[in-house]
Structures are given as structure tokens and as C-alpha cells.
Amino acid sequence: MSRLAGKVALVTGGSAGLGAAICTRFANAGADVWVADLDPPVDAGQYIKTDVSDRDQLEAAFLKALKIAGRIDLLVSNAAIQPHGITLDDTTPELLDRVFKVNTHAVFYGLQLAGCYMARGGSVINTSSFVGKIGVPNCPSYAASKAAVDHLTRVGAIELASKGIRVNAVAPGLVMTPAVTGIPDNPEIGFMHARIPMGRIPSPDEIAPVFEFLASDEASFVTGAVIPVDGGVAAGWKEYELKPPTWWK
Numbered sequence: 301m302s303r304l305a306g307k308v309a310l311v312t313g314g315s316a317g318l319g320a321a322i323c324t325r326f327a328n329a330g331a332d333v334w335v336a337d338l339d340p341p342v343d344a345g346q347y348i349k350t351d352v353s354d355r356d357q358l359e360a361a362f363l364k365a366l367k368i369a370g371r372i373d374l375l376v377s378n379a380a381i382q383p384h385g386i387t388l389d390d391t392t393p394e395l396l397d398r399v400f401k402v403n404t405h406a407v408f409y410g411l412q413l414a415g416c417y418m419a420r421g422g423s424v425i426n427t428s429s430f431v432g433k434i435g436v437p438n439c440p441s442y443a444a445s446k447a448a449v450d451h452l453t454r455v456g457a458i459e460l461a462s463k464g465i466r467v468n469a470v471a472p473g474l475v476m477t478p479a480v481t482g483i484p485d486n487p488e489i490g491f492m493h494a495r496i497p498m499g500r501i502p503s504p505d506e507i508a509p510v511f512e513f514l515a516s517d518e519a520s521f522v523t524g525a526v527i528p529v530d531g532g533v534a535a536g537w538k539e540y541e542l543k544p545p546t547w548w549k
């Protein structure tokens with residue numbers, strides 16, 4: 301497959317989990333892939349140490365990839381922190397600021413920098429989450445940060461269309477990444493398993509192909525879209541016990 305041949309990609313949060321699967325997928329499709337992350341990738345990919353919440357660091361990552369690779373065609377704004385299990389009451393101002401800086405400000409900066417440095421025909425793909433669409437308790441900062449990502453995707457698509465850059469988002473449901481599997485006895489896994497209409501929890505490899513499609517020229521008229529890749533969980537519940545009315549036989 302060489303669907304992304306000749307394209308240069310910058311992937312934030314590309315060292316682990318979903319970001320790493322996206323990098324592998326893009327590289328296998330022929331892209332020249334650069335990882336911007338706090339930590340280096342496990343395989344020795346092209347890596348730029350970056351804290352995406354710092355606009356100067358993110359811009360420096362763009363400039364470094366641009367200088368060496370000569371162009372940037374694809375930006376995946378994927379890095380995020382996921383503080384679940386923290387109620388509205390327990391969310392401190394510091395936590396709220398940190399979550400928004402990493403998860404939302406970085407996406408905003410990515411759109412600004414894409415407008416400055418990306419080639420015409422480019423594609424920005426933001427990683428959202430099902431919790432940006434449906435309400436869930438005990439992760440208000442994370443959920444709100446992802447709802448903001450959805451809307452930034454729409455307004456970014458409108459503003460960058462004149463520069464020939466498409467902007468879309470992928471909204472996964474629960475995915476088996478270190479952020480999820482690293483929590484001992486994580487109750488979210490059983491809870492979600494029982495509710496996802498398709499009845500299973502995917503690996504990152506089942507999410508990454510949708511990023512590849514959005515990055516490719518096959519998605520040339522797709523912009524402003526937030527695509528759920530969640531086994532149906534944002535569409536509704538798997539089970540809902542209901543009794544027919546008495547007039548129904």
C-alpha cells in the first residue's frame with residue numbers, strides 16, 4: 301500500500317497507544333513520519349521531544365520536520381491526558397488548566413501552525429473521544445476538552461479550507477492502550493464491554509485505518525467531520541429494558 305507515498309506527517313503523542321498505531325499505519329502507507337511527544341517512541345522513529353501544550357515547542361517541532369523533510373502534509377493532533385474518575389467537585393483549577401492545555405490548546409495551536417506551515421492539499425486530523433459527544437460522569441475536564449476539540453475541528457475546517465487544508469477528527473470509544481490497560485483492575489473495561497453495541501473493545505490497530513483514510517487523497521472532499529469509531533457506543537446503549545404498553549398485544 302502506498303496511499304500516503306510522498307506525504308510528510310507530524311503525529312503528536314505518537315510514541316504510545318493509538319498514536320503509535322497511527323505512526324505505523326502511516327509509515328506502512330508510505331508516509332515520512334515524525335513523532336512529537338514528551339517521550340521517545342519504542343522503535344527508533346524520527347522523534348522530536350515536544351510538550352504540545354507549549355506553543356513554542358509545537359512550532360519548533362513543525363519547523364524541525366519542515367527543515368529536514370522539506371514539507372508537512374499531515375498533522376495528527378493526538379496527544380492527550382485522560383484523567384478519569386475525578387468528579388466535578390474534585391477537579392482543581394490546576395487540573396482543569398492542565399487538561400485543557402494538553403488536550404485542547406494544543407489542537408488549537410496545531411490548527412494555527414497548519415495554516416502557517418502546511419502544504420496545500422494537507423490534512424489535519426484531531427483525536428477526539430466519544431465522551432466529547434455523550435455525557436458521562438466523573439471526567440468533566442476531559443469530556444469538555446474533547447467536546448471543544450470537536451468544535452475546533454469544525455471551525456478549523458472552515459478557516460483552513462481557503463488554504464487547501466482539510467480538518468477532521470476521529471472520536472474513538474474505549475481502546476486498549478496503555479492509558480487504559482495501565483490502570484490496575486480498570487472497571488471501565490467491563491463497564492464498556494457490557495454497553496458497546498458491537499460487544500468488544502478494539503486495539504488501536506482497528507482505529508488507525510480511519511486516520512489513514514482521512515490523511516489520504518481519497519478523503520479529498522471530507523472536511524469538518526467528526527467520525528465516531530466506537531463500535532456504536534455514541535449511537536446508544538446496547539441494552540435498554542422496555543415493556544410494551546398495555547394496548548399492544
Ligand SMILES: NC(=O)c1ccc[n+]([C@@H]2O[C@H](COP(=O)([O-])OP(=O)(O)OC[C@H]3O[C@@H](n4cnc5c(N)ncnc54)[C@H](O)[C@@H]3O)[C@@H](O)[C@H]2O)c1
Nearest residue numbers: 313316317318337338351352379380427429474475477479
Ligand atoms: N484509549 C482510549 O480508550 C481512548 C478513547 C477515546 C479517545 N482517546 C484519545 O486517543 C488519544 C491517544 O490516547 P491513548 O489512549 O493512546 O493515550 P496514551 O496515554 O496511551 O498515549 C498518549 C501519548 O501522548 C503523549 N503525551 C501526553 N502528554 C503530552 C504532551 N503534553 N506533549 C506531548 N506528548 C504528550 C504520551 O507521552 C503518550 O505517548 C488521546 O487523544 C485520547 O484522548 C483514547
